[in-house]
Amino acid sequence: MADPVFIAVAVLTVGTAIISLEARELIYGAISLAIAMLGIAGFFLLLDAPFVAMFQIAVYVGAVAVLIIFTVMLVRTQALFTTKEDKKRKGAGIALMLIIMSSLGALLLTSGLSGQFGDFNSSPAVNFTEIGELMLTYYAPALIILGLTLAGSVIAALALARRENIAEEEQEEDEEQRHHERTT
């Protein structure tokens, strides 16, 4: 059976993943998503992959979670409180989740995967100098394309979020305000 550290990390990850979807306020959801990402990093540590765990913490908890929290703060809070989901839809979603869980779980338990690779603690771990070697030799083209993709996506996000006619918008807002003052 699994060890207590594994069970603790699993409960933390799954619990915060559920909270991140069900928390009433979106900002708490974002924070608990960050905690779920930390839990995944804990799994990576349990799997003897410290390099991937550090990368996960740096990218997900350091960058993605902060980005999401900033966006949640930018979007007006009133729009976030209006939850227009009906009970029927939610029930159907939960039923779908349980069906996926039970069918996939039954499939996994009967698949003979259990004990396939033995106990993790007895087999040798992957040496992470090997990761660096693979990245710079076999996966070098993929690494370059990844860099270009990241640069492209950052430029795309900036171009999307840019406000083109900010001076005109401010002028319109001023006029609206003046009109409002005149009428009241």
Add this chain to the structure above:
Amino acid sequence: MSELLDFVIVSMVLVAIGIYGLVVKRNAIRMLFSIEIIVNAANLLLVAFSRGLPNAQGQVVALFSIAIAAAEVAVGLGLIIVAYRLYKEIDVAELRSMRG
């Protein structure tokens, strides 16, 4: 004392939670959360099998996947901000100007 099946089961539970969120939630940011949960479950599976085999390539692909997911979040949040600016709303059912 943990084995591969434990990690696979946790990953499966996370995928199921993510699919539930994608089906039920109509808030665009919450749908992004669900996508993130599914991507992380996939990464967990990659690293778990990489540990079991053992083979370093699984970890390399997981690293690439994390970086691509960061790019995807940046673009997704940009789209959400644009949608909010245009419609004052991030409910995906209300964004219907491209509906046929």
